[in-house]
Amino acid sequence: MVKSRSFSFSKVMLVLGLLFLYLPMFVLIVYSFNASRLVSVWAGFSTQWYGELFRDEQILSAVWMSLRIAFYSASMAVCLGTLCAFVITRFKKMRGRTLLSSMITAPLVMPEVITGLSLLLLFVQMAQTIGWPVDRGMATIWIAHTTFCSAYVAVVVSARLREVDRSIEEAAMDLGCTPLKTFFVITLPVIAPALVSGWLLAFTLSLDDLVIASFVSGPGATTLPMVVFSSVRMGVSPEINALATLIIAAVSVIAFIAWLWMRRAEKRRLRPVSDKHLTLPTSDLV
Secondary structure, eight states, X not given: OHHHHHHHHHHHHXXXXXXXXXXXXXXXXXXXXXXXXXXXXXXXXXXXXXXXXXXXXXXXXXXXHHHHHHHHHHHHHHHHHHHHHHHHHHOTTOTTHHHHHHHHHHHHHSOHHHHHHHHHHHHHHHHHHTOOOSSOSHHXXXXXXXXXXXXXXXXXXXXXXXXXOHHHHHHHHHTTOOHHHHXXXXXHHHTHHHHHHHHHHHHHHHHHOOHHHHHHOOTTOXXXXXXXXXXXXXXXXXXXXXXXXXXXXXXXXXXXXXXXXXXXXXXHXXXXXXXXXXXXXXXXXX
């Protein structure tokens, strides 16, 4: 009797949690097809706001700007984060290793307001000292997002590097490979899944950032979160609902494709194991 009650309670809490998470999204998707400009008044089904969305040059330029910054920031963050992770995990007797590890992981726990303000003061001081950057724009946002995302990539890659079998690398160097060739031939393919995960994490963080970009951006560089936030402050519009619906649809499709790819990879990995157990040696049959 106790088990049935606890099971029912678990199901109720699960349903309430899912409703709390996904019911607002469902309402947002429904009202993106509202014919009225007033969000709280339903005036019939219409897709006119999707057409208005694709005719809005400000939103389209902000989307293109955010995608470019996220791509460049994620790529650079993977390079810097991998180097930092390699130094932390492989050079354990290096002087100042603890200080370096603390400095790398500091952006993980530091408030974004502090990070954005410090980078803003850095760019202002650089402009007064060396004359660059003249204007804060895409380059400053890219540098700020790279600084912010490199710490996350370093944590992801370092966790994978600790699991790498060092004996394979030592065997390759004994056969005449240089450390650089060993890294690209042996280590890099092993940590490739961690690099992909770190790149996706950095891409998402850069695409979703609002606070740091607000500090280091200028009049000519506006990202998508900044446009959405400024529009929502004046009131939610059907165009923003349509934009959010498209983002939800894109994320859902990407998540489904990733799940399908991981499922097929898991099946391919388990198939040789099952075939090995099903195939018995001739001596065992005799």
